[in-house]
Every structure is written in structure tokens, then in C-alpha cells.
Amino acid sequence: MRLAKSDEVLEYSGYPVGGVPPFNKISRILLDPTVQQNARSIAGGGDPNKLVEFETRDMLECLDPIIADFSV
Numbered sequence: 001m002r003l004a005k006s007d008e009v010l011e012y013s014g015y016p017v018g019g020v021p022p023f024n025k026i027s028r029i030l031l032d033p034t035v036q037q038n039a040r041s042i043a044g045g046g047d048p049n050k051l052v053e054f055e056t057r058d059m060l061e062c063l064d065p066i067i068a069d070f071s072v
């Protein structure tokens with residue numbers, strides 16, 4: 001596993017790095033378990049200059065992510 005390169009992010013999501021909306025159903029979402037420790041989360045809003053703040057529990061319900069520890 002590795003972070004996607006800028007051109008790969010654009011190719012697979014249709015958005016540039018820093019502008020990928022947090023609520024997309026294009027691919028499965030992988031989420032680090034430590035995110036669940038936060039009551040609120042902030043993510044990109046589909047534009048590098050916009051952010052979205054939301055309740056973390058709402059994000060978990062909406063995205064149904066795969067929660068896994070990917071640290072080494």
C-alpha cells in the first residue's frame with residue numbers, strides 16, 4: 001500500500017490532490033481508526049480552497065469505510 005501519486009488521484013477520482021470530496025462513492029474509503037477519537041472532522045470540500053466540517057459519526061454512517069490501522 002502507498003499514497004496515490006497526483007496524476008493517479010486525478011485519474012481515479014476526477015479531482016486534483018487537495019480537492020477530492022470526502023463523500024464520494026467512486027471507491028472504497030479506508031479510514032485510520034484514530035479518526036474515530038474525534039467528535040468532529042474536517043476534510044476537503046471538493047476544492048483545494050474549501051473545507052467541510054462535520055460530525056465524525058455522521059461521516060462513518062455515510063461512508064461505511066473500511067477501518068484499519070495502516071501504520072507501520
